[in-house]
Amino acid sequence: MKIKNCYAIVALLCLWVSIAAAQTIPSPKSFFGFNIGDDYQLTNYAKSAEYFKKLAAASNRTKLVDIGLTEEGRHQYMMIISSPANIKNLAQYKDISQKLARAEGLSDQQARALAAKGKAVVWIDGGLHATEVVGAHQLIETTYQLISRKDPETMRILDNVIILMTHANPDGMELVSNWYMKDSDPKKRNLNIPRLYEKYIGHDNNRDFYMMNTKESTNMNHQLFLEWFPQIMYNHHQRGPEGSVLAGPPYRDPFNYVFDPLMITGIDALGAAMYSRLNTENKPGYTRLTGSSFSTWYNGGLRTTTQFHNMIGLLTEIIGGPTPENIPVVPQRLIPNGATPNPVLPQSVWHFRQSIDYSVSLNYAVLDYAARQHDEVLFNIYRMGKNAIERGNEDHWTLSPKRSEAITKAYKSDQKDTSKRAGASAGEGNPDDPMGWSTRGNNIPIKYYDSVLKNPELRDPRGYILPADQPDFPTATKFINALIKAGIQVNKATAEFTVAGKKYPAGSYIVKTAQAFRPHVLDMFEPQDHPNDFLYPGGPPIKPYDAAGWTLAFQMGVHFDRILDNFNGPFQRIPYGQLQSPAKQTIAVTPGAGYLLSSQINNAFIAVNDLLKAGVEVYRLPKGAAGMSETGTFFVPARGNAKAVLAKAADKLGVKATGIAQRPANAVKISSMRIALWDMYGGSIPSGWIRWIMEQYHFAYDVVYPQDVDAGNLHSKYDVIIFVTRGIPPIGGERINRNSLFGDREPKPEDTPAEFKNRLGKITAEKSIPQLKAFLEDGGSIVTIGSSTNLAYHLGLPVHNALVEKNSKNEDKPLPGTKYYVPGSILSVTVDPTIPAAWGMNNVADIDFDNSQVFKLDSNAAEKGVRPIAWFATDKPLRSGWAWGQSYLKDGVAAFVAPVGKGELYAFGPEITFRAQSHGTFKLLFNQLYSTSK
Template sequence: MAIRMKHLLLLSAWLVLATWGKAQTVPSPEEHFGFFMGEDYHLANYTETEAYFKKLAQTDRVRLVDIGETEEGRRQYMLIVSSPANMDNLSEYKAISTRLAYAEGIDDKEARRLASAAKAVVWIDGGLHSTEMVGTHQLIEIAYRLASGTDAETLHILDNVIVLLTHANPDGQELVANWYMRHKDPKKRAMNIPRLYQKYIGHDNNRDFYINNMKESGNMSRQLFLEWMPQIMYNHHQSAPAGAVVAGPPYTDPFNYNIDPLVMAGIDALGASMLNRLTAEGKPGFTRLKGSPFSTWYNGGLRTTTYFHNIVGLLTEIIGSPTPMRIPVVPNRLVPNGNTPNPVTPQAWHFKQSVDYSVSLNYAVLDYAARHREQVLYNSYTMGRNAIEKGSRDHWQLTPRNIDLIQANYDADLEAGTVKRDGENSSSRIPYSYYEAVFADPAKRDARAYILPADQRDFPTAVKFINALIKSGIFVHKATAGFTVDGKAYPEGSYIVKTDQAFRAHIIDMFEPQDYPNDFAYPGGPPIRPYDVAGWTLAYQMGIAFDRVLDGIDGPFERLPHGVPESPPAQRIADTKHGYLISANVNDAFIVVNDLLKTGVDVYRIPEALGDMPAGSFYVGPSGTAILKQAMLSLGLKATPVQRAPASAIKIKPARIALFDVYGGSMPSGWVRWMLEQYHFSFNLIFPQEIEAGNLKTKYDVILFIESGIPPYPGGRYGRTMPDAAELPAEYHHMIGNLSTRKSIQPLREFLEQGGSILTTGSSTRLAYHLGLPVKDALVHKTDGNDVPLGSEQFYVPGSVLRVKVNPDTDATWGMAVYADVIFNNSPVFHLRPEARSAGIEALAWFDTDKPLRSGWAWGQHHLEDGIAAFKAPVGKGHLYAYGPHITYRAQSHGTFKLLFNALYRQE
């Protein structure tokens, strides 16, 4: 019997190997591309990669999934790789993965049974930032290894893990690879691409994942948060800090307090697995913790948004280039320590070394998932269950501000003599009552739900906010009838977002202010810059009206179909002979206005309020009825019939718009390019050569400078070295050059004097100084009688949401509320000189308090009080608009879009 059993086991093993052997027929990358992945001076483009993925999909380990269209019209693919047996049951394993993640209707016993029966799901991507070509080529290499490998480790991984290999930016790979490879001489190959490697936003495609404006972001978010819910995701990037090979987990503080601690524990565990594997393989140079600047605070990146969905998100930043490079001498990287336990020495470095490191890191992650399959699956359920429980009861979040309040209250009582110090160390001897006064205060509880009233100023934009949540896997309810909560009545169609759901952390992060801790290099020293921004609360940015509900609520609510975006409620109007009014409060009004103007329908603006219509609302005659009716159905716009045309109506025409851009592409400009297309504005791009050639008013009415473009350039953003025209195709010659102060200011001045308008935001507002306008920097202090800019130790606001008061009595702010939330990133702030009033300069927005912070971090914010955030200045027959804050920030700040749109029409 023992001999027979032995023969059966041998036969079984032989059959398994025979079955796996089918996978070895797949061609290697070298056979397909003509070079190996990581060969110096060689890059694969997306056309070749897509063809290779389709070859891999012919094996029984690989399935090719089309996850959607890119912004340039290519197909974006995800490879699903696992054992043949697992591939036969993918739908079952996907259902278990999502069921555990949502954690609804499951008890602990059932969760453990499901975790035991399921396979871990791991996401690995590459190519998001397309000049970071290590990511793309490691994706090709790992796909081949998993599709063809017959070693014991690979087979164990495939038996226990479902791997999602996702190409993050097909358009960028095609552009960058073709550009780099266009020279026959390898020594001439370079990455100086002429435009952004994502059609609109380039590097900022990794800042789009809580709003999902771009098609690629939406495609990937659907797979991550609606379709698969992987337990682990790995996001490949480059480059590492100088003197290291790769930066990885665990990351530096602070981490976002909304994230479940099991996510952080998982990051630590996987970071240890990565470091262990590289060290064991003799691959030095892994740095972590304070060895790199990468944190887990920000939401919105491909990796970081996953944290708020209970996914263990991993990021590595690795060196590498198809053009060979060197690891530089960085002495403080050469001493082994906790940040860099195994330093790399200075040396020559080749592309393949980076690809090999990346493959090893992939295997470290996959091996961990295979070995700890049940644990990572069960932890997904545990985090979802924890979130549901927090949203079902009173809960107080441990935020820095509330914790500081404990100490502040105790210190105040010590000073007042109402309490005596207990022990030498006051911070460890504070009575419990001080903790309880903050963290048992009913008013400081977390919200159990958020209500978005259907009768708010701009409900179509509120629907866009709701859709951002829906695309991120959030469950949303909608009122089927009117209801009342805490004495306030809400109409039918209002939205309710309850927090008793698995992705509660993401909900809180989208509605509530971020409380970034004071973070300094040392007491009294300079602030440590956050990796991205410190505050971003999307509901604030979008200008959404909502109410926080602190107790559980129910009512005539229906839960919307999961993952299905909402449309604003269709509106209808009766025909009229006298025309219609459209409220200036609604951003989408500009879409229909632009459509009407393009078809020749007359449109007017009303300079004063009429009944419920605010100043700046649009009047459209009866000839526009058909287009209006269509917009009311598709956009949810309301049009109010009138008995007569308003006497004060001012006829408008589309302005001829020029949007400034540069060789290589400007991300802020690219975001606005996308916005203008979404709102149906026609425009042209304008580059330095055309500006400096002058005669601008014959072609344009408005020129837009978004965040920069006016010299001198902060941090060298546009001071990049331009390629030689002889090295460029003729189609890119018009892009070459940077604006110069000597050559550009006079043509811009002439454009204004002849009746043109220039709109500037951020650092481009320095044009006001070049023009000699009577304004000055507000963020200064006096030293020896001179104005000196405030140092970062005195004033520092790194990407946060601040509140400004808005001047409602000017056409630039039509449709705006009295207060607006703006993104402020150490932005310009002004004071008007005494002669500014007589010069006709209007303040459009200003800080009317010494505490304008709404979300993020604002050190020394009292310096902002009475500072002008935005103004409008006449220059000859034209006007300069200067907006210090980022009114078009990453196409997220819908609450301030009108400050741009209002300037994009001509009045007759």
């Protein structure tokens, strides 16, 4: 009996030892060999993932989740942290979070009960922009502290919050850290990486979150909008404005007009918690509001897309890195004000660890707020969702600058005495009362408000219908999938139906606005109305944080109808997250001479490339054919593997193959071209996006660098070369689209590993342009996009900048920003679809325009064979965004083709492949990638 008791005691002791061992949390230093934040030290993703696995095995406060593979095939991990009791009941708390976020069928009383029962969910990420190394490393340090600490604040956080610690860019961390640590001499370590730190897109990985072209953005959005629905998300970035330590919430105006005000005030509350904590801990240097450039206008970023889903999206941009730096003297930053209440003093040395400590403090501020206010943040996301559903079910008008201006215009048009100041405070500005505080004597009668904001024709739609019989329904399906991946509720018609007197076929998609994420729905369909934003009246424009307008349905060329009244039909609700495949199409059983493919369908180019690779002949019909009249229709003779390839395209790509009895006249045979795509050391983001597009649409290509161009003999290797923005330098003061995302990161040759030396260099007028001219004269084609259309000036073509004015010396000078300014927006252009470059396009197209090149053709241009492809036919081309002085664009040429020797130069001023989102203009690139012969 005593022996048995001894065995029991020993067993119990072993169990206690086992439990104690399991709860021994390895510190970062014990695992990595250095403290997180030590100068000149970085860890890579492989080691950090290994560390997270050890933490998950050692702590019952954690659950490590693999959220998917990256573009380079790594596992992307999310560490869930909470109390042991909460970890055991994650499914229950996730269900509560989902129900409250979607707000479907809940009363306020039920929502409050769920909020009281639930746990706040907070997302914290790091490493999205991989050269901003603080983000990934603060993630490691914060995770360790949350798992190992036992102080009252940490325990309160663990009891009341579920924390989603997510690495945003594993591939980038592996590249950047390995590159930095490759030098044994710490003083030589640098971040001059040779390629983009996320495959294809680099810095634009924070511009992909409404589109989700990449695996990483898809992985994270699945957790955000289909799984966990965090009420608060915190996105860590660098770099803080000079003379400060960091920029954070709240942000400067404008904020997007579709937001629920609770989202904006939620940002205010969290911002107060964050900078108050830093002040309490004697950590100065936090700037906000007008102290930085960040706003809440743009959708598409990791934190900004969440804001359109009623989540309190937070961003901080902090200084620091493993190589010590300084805080410079910026006198205007030293003055305490509302934007920077507690300025930081200049410092000769700022250490990496200081930035890590600031980041951990900021994380704890957010988590402590969520812990103390967990029921409030849970209920508020429900309230925002419920508000959205109610607005979608009733007549509602979204406020915007154009609506405000319309009220003033309506009032003024009725006034006989136009000299009166009446109405000034409502739109045109009163110098004696710039804020419009006093309205005595100039009140506008309410009927003018009613004429605009109660006008039935101007109200928000109840929903949108995407007809299944539109020309490029496969692309419309891709648009629908972007919505579905963002957690939007979509319906599909199971039979033909009629709404507002119009018949729609079965298979059409329906997106109603009476849903919790209505702000995102409106933002994807409706034009953005960015305010006129100037530093002061008559002063220079204030650059938007990113784009001013981006309406995705416009970018993708999707046809849809806005339905203003409530409507129903034979609609089947698609389960949340269930992606749609293109509608299966038919292939002619007895094709006769062959098959016709519509040139209006982008996916047809995939089928054509597959046919050419299979050795099947393909032709194009300049004027179309009977029953398929669009220019550039594809004709495929019924021979060889044609039927098998087309059957697959019909089944998987939604490309219909129509039979034709006789071979069409005037068919032009096409062949694949040897395609070169320009890139540079460090990686060009626009070039990377084209790589993604080319791979999606099955075009083969080579990447070339300036040294390859300078070596000459290009026509022996390539038939067409593509240059994107920043490829070709400017000439003689001609206007250039400067994108601040692309810096001159090129290192010295002696500091560059041998395998990357061939990427060094730039396109120059002295060496490169003569080789490109010779390539064209030998019969090659060059496609230039954005600022690379500068090549036209280098070649002396009969075109010049349309956006100029004469100065006092009668010289052409670019229009100043006070007269003309069009930051990233969507404009409408007229297109000539009879030109081969624009085959398959409609007569009018929406294009992405970012202060882009616009041309005027010289009087002898036509005589020299220069043909416009697209131009601005009106003085009001703005479709979405901000266009100050847009009347200057009228009659300007946006795109043209010009002969150079035996070859042709294609110049597209707008960004026709913008972030792989502008599907509506992809054909303007694709058409140039085939050679033709009779």
